[in-house]
Amino acid sequence: MVAAAPHFEPNAAFWTATLIFLVAYVAIVTEKIHKTVVAICGAALMLLFKILDQHEAFHVEEFGVDWNVIFLLIGMMIIINLIRPTGFFEYIAIKSAKAGRGEPVRIMVIFALVTALLSALLDNVTTVLLLAPVTLFIADALDVDPVPYLIMEAMASNIGGTATLIGDPPNIMIASKARLTFMDFIIHLTPAVIIMMVFLVLLIRLVFGRRLRTRPELQERVLAMDEKAAITDPVLLKKSLFVLAVVLAGFVFHGPLHYEPATVALFGAGLLLLLSGTKEPHKILADIEWPTLFFFIGLFIIIGGVVKVGLIKWMSLQMLELTQGNLFGTSMLLLWFSAIASAIIDNIPYVATMNPLVIDMAGSLWPGETGLALLQHPDLMPLWWSLALGACLGGNGSPIGASANVIVVGMSERAGKRISFLRFVAYGLPIMFLTVIIATIYVWLRYYFL
Amino acid sequence: MKVKDIMAPITEYLSPDDTLQRAVLTMRTARRWHGLGVKGMVVLDGQGELVGILAIKDILRATIPVYLDPTISRFSWDGMLEEMARRVACKRVREFMSATVVTIDEDASLMACTDLLIKKNLQRLPVINRDGKPVGIVYIRDVYKVISQIFVDQPQCPL
Numbered sequence: 001m002v003a004a005a006p007h008f009e010p011n012a013a014f015w016t017a018t019l020i021f022l023v024a025y026v027a028i029v030t031e032k033i034h035k036t037v038v039a040i041c042g043a044a045l046m047l048l049f050k051i052l053d054q055h056e057a058f059h060v061e062e063f064g065v066d067w068n069v070i071f072l073l074i075g076m077m078i079i080i081n082l083i084r085p086t087g088f089f090e091y092i093a094i095k096s097a098k099a100g101r102g103e104p105v106r107i108m109v110i111f112a113l114v115t116a117l118l119s120a121l122l123d124n125v126t127t128v129l130l131l132a133p134v135t136l137f138i139a140d141a142l143d144v145d146p147v148p149y150l151i152m153e154a155m156a157s158n159i160g161g162t163a164t165l166i167g168d169p170p171n172i173m174i175a176s177k178a179r180l181t182f183m184d185f186i187i188h189l190t191p192a193v194i195i196m197m198v199f200l201v202l203l204i205r206l207v208f209g210r211r212l213r214t215r216p217e218l219q220e221r222v223l224a225m226d227e228k229a230a231i232t233d234p235v236l237l238k239k240s241l242f243v244l245a246v247v248l249a250g251f252v253f254h255g256p257l258h259y260e261p262a263t264v265a266l267f268g269a270g271l272l273l274l275l276s277g278t279k280e281p282h283k284i285l286a287d288i289e290w291p292t293l294f295f296f297i298g299l300f301i302i303i304g305g306v307v308k309v310g311l312i313k314w315m316s317l318q319m320l321e322l323t324q325g326n327l328f329g330t331s332m333l334l335l336w337f338s339a340i341a342s343a344i345i346d347n348i349p350y351v352a353t354m355n356p357l358v359i360d361m362a363g364s365l366w367p368g369e370t371g372l373a374l375l376q377h378p379d380l381m382p383l384w385w386s387l388a389l390g391a392c393l394g395g396n397g398s399p400i401g402a403s404a405n406v407i408v409v410g411m412s413e414r415a416g417k418r419i420s421f422l423r424f425v426a427y428g429l430p431i432m433f434l435t436v437i438i439a440t441i442y443v444w445l446r447y448y449f450l
Numbered sequence: 451m452k453v454k455d456i457m458a459p460i461t462e463y464l465s466p467d468d469t470l471q472r473a474v475l476t477m478r479t480a481r482r483w484h485g486l487g488v489k490g491m492v493v494l495d496g497q498g499e500l501v502g503i504l505a506i507k508d509i510l511r512a513t514i515p516v517y518l519d520p521t522i523s524r525f526s527w528d529g530m531l532e533e534m535a536r537r538v539a540c541k542r543v544r545e546f547m548s549a550t551v552v553t554i555d556e557d558a559s560l561m562a563c564t565d566l567l568i569k570k571n572l573q574r575l576p577v578i579n580r581d582g583k584p585v586g587i588v589y590i591r592d593v594y595k596v597i598s599q600i601f602v603d604q605p606q607c608p609l
Contacts, residue, residue: 090521133517140515141527221527229524414516 014309017051021306029345036291039298046305056304062356063304065297068176068262069169073296074288075265076166079243080126081287082272086237089130090230092118097138098227102219104144104212108152109201111135115153116160116197119404120167120190121248124157128404132411141221142214147417150408151427152204155396157404159200159435162392163193165261166251169296170342170351170391172261177355178375178384181255188385192442196393196435203434236276243272299352307356316360325365327379328448331386334358335443338390339436343397343429351391358383382447389439397432399424453563454556456596457577457586458482464493466501466544470512473504473543484591492576492584493547500576500584502547512538512546553578556585564593 024042028035046052056063083089096114100107111131118127132150139146161168165175165185174180231237250264273281306312323329334354341350362369362380369377395402399409399421405428409419462480464473473491480488490505513534518526538546553576554563567575567590577586 087521094525133519133522136515136517137522137525140530224527225525230521232521411517416516 008310008314010310013049013051014311016049017046017305017309018311020045020049020051021302021311024302025345025349028349034291035346036295036298039295039302041298043298043301046301051305052301052308056308057301060304063308065300066173066176068260069172069300070293070296071262072166072172072176072265073169073293075262075267075269076123077288078269078284079240079247079265079272080122081284082236082276082278083240083244084126084130085232086234086240087230087232088237088240089118089127090134091227093131093134093138094225094227094230097134097222098225102142102214102222104142104214105205105208107138107142107222108149108204108208108212111149112152112156112200112204113197115156116163116193119157119160120163120193121244123166124161124168124402124404125407128153128157128407132408136411136415138222142218144212144214145417146415147412147419147423148208148212148427150412151419151424152200154402154404154408155428155431156197156200158392158395158402159193159196161404162196162389163190164251166265168392170347171388173348173351173355174384174388175261177359179372180376180384182251182261183255185388186252188381189388192389192439195442196438199434199438200431203431239275240272243268243275246271296348296352299349303352303356306353307360312353312356313360316357317364319357320361320364327383328444330361331382331443331447332440334383335386335390335436335439338387339394339397339432342391342394343401343432347391347395347402351387354387354391358387382443385447386439386443389443390436393432393435393439396428396435397425398428401428401432451560451596452556453554453558453560453577453588454586456560456592457556457588458592459586460492460494460584462491464491464504464543464547466493466495466542466547468543469540470509470543470546471539474509477506482589490574492551492587493543494584498583500551500553500578502544502549503551503574503576504543504547505573508546508548512541551576553584554588555580560593560596563588567593 020042024038027033027038043057047054047057052063058064092114093111096110097107100110115127115131118131131153135149135153136146139149158168162171163185165171165180165182167185171185171189175182175185247264247268250259250267251261254261254264273284278284303312319330319333323333338347338350338354341347358380359375361383362374362377365379366374366377374380395405399405399419405424409424412419462476464476468476477488477491480491482488490503490508492500493502493504495501513531515534552566552570552572554566556577556579563575566572567588573590575588576584577588579585
């Protein structure tokens, strides 16, 4: 089944590119230098040593920057930057707390579900960044420990983000590389995420059901809040929700209409900028997370370099050798290895590396196929889903596993409630294992058993 | 005149390990030449080095939870400030003092002193000697006293 390894002679370019790649990875993991700086320097070195020429880095899909990812992120960031100041997120959070009738466990469940839903449709970081302050406030009002709430929100945001193409950066990257549509993710990943959320809710009830208590007069505080007071700009909010609906419809139909997801996001961003009547687009554009985008840009070029010299191809052959071309085995290996790797390192560089590796592996398995027939080979699809599930869910395993975790830990610390590494892991690791086990059963049942 | 000619010597100060409760008691009982209490005090460590300033604004700020912003504060319940105040009463001065302190040299001119007070929006300015040790404080009111005296001493301005 495995294609014979082609004759491969590492040359100077191979070693140079591999060295740049390894040094960049070590620098990113150790965090001695900011990851964006590392990515830009690494990319510049790939160009300077002529591993890639500039045309390849900027314009060739196989080796260079994936502009689909960049512009999808830019479009969504602009839309979110315009929605944020309307008070929409605070409105939802206060309304959720009231829907929970001021009961601590019920509120935790509703917050987890709302976080998962918002994270699936927007990005995890924004969701957590906007919900965490309200969570701390509600916890103060009810005189309960905010830490379990914050950790559960990070968990729910990483699980919810797994559900859709736009939910989490790994999915955006996988979708672009494998040319998957929004509906592909809805059909293949959303059911798994719904099952996981059911288990998360049961777990919350089981663990916190008896532990979290408040007093009726404190519940009254929450019930007396009027969520409508959060809305600062009702006109802009209506326009934002309209554009959000248009964008979601655009995502649902982008496949059949033959538009890339980035086209949908950019259209939405342009439309909302226009409707908002802003005279200060520079302020909204300045709030785009440029460091994140440049991190992506740099990484794409670094990975392009090691793809071109054959390192990724070599790695893919090692992996095939390990699994002996058994696709179920490969799928499980991808799922679990991705989960553990993503708990320890940033899942963005991880997925950036794995994407071309999976494609190279497919190329060895089905040498006759090219293009979409190769990228979406029926036997390859479970591998993409395993990669997405592992990379997204693994983020829950440690406080540094995902950006949402870093944010809740940071915010909790500033609020005087330090979450130690071990306390986070005590919640995160069991939930990571629970969700990855669910994913394992899901992938096995859906793609290899039934 | 120089800064050292109008500064008030440091007679009372806070320690970074004082509780906020103790700090407000110290500030309440301290009196200046005009008989009024003080609204801010220098914080000195065991070696007499200046490590910060604690002013009433810092104490107000201490009661505001980090998560509060103008949107969330619209939902605050009656009695929230009192609850937060009780919660921080026993916290340490070092957590809430302004640790980056603008200082002025004792031999600096009053002009330089006035410029600093206004441009940096300060109420009081610790004065340090040549060894970098804090020796006094200039209050905005003390500089005003000099200026107002000059105004009053002048022949009456034509109306």
